[in-house]
Amino acid sequence: MMQYRAYLIGENGVFRSAEAFEAPSDSSAVDFAKRFTRLGKVEVWQLGRKIAVLDSEQLCPPLPEPSRPTLTRQ
Structure with missing residues (x-):
């Protein structure tokens, strides 16, 4: 396991807070930090x-709702 930190960046580009954690790989660390x-x-x-x-989820438009199949009665 390797040591990582996820830094929350403020609007002015300055670090607001940090979360230290361990992960087995870079990709696992990125997946963890997405939360x-x-x-x-x-x-x-x-x-x-x-x-x-x-990027912040706040900047991303919401994902469209998946379409639901319509039920037909016979």
Whole structure:
């Protein structure tokens, strides 16, 4: 397991808070950090290495509802 941090980035580009966690790989760390995007933009770091920048869910338009099949009566 490797040590990672997910940094919540404020609108002014300054770190607002950080969450330290462990993950087995970079991709697992990114998947874990995605849960914080509901609060804003997130940067994922492993020591001094930036892994990813994740956009805020607030900036993303909502996904369309999946269409439901219509029931027909016979």
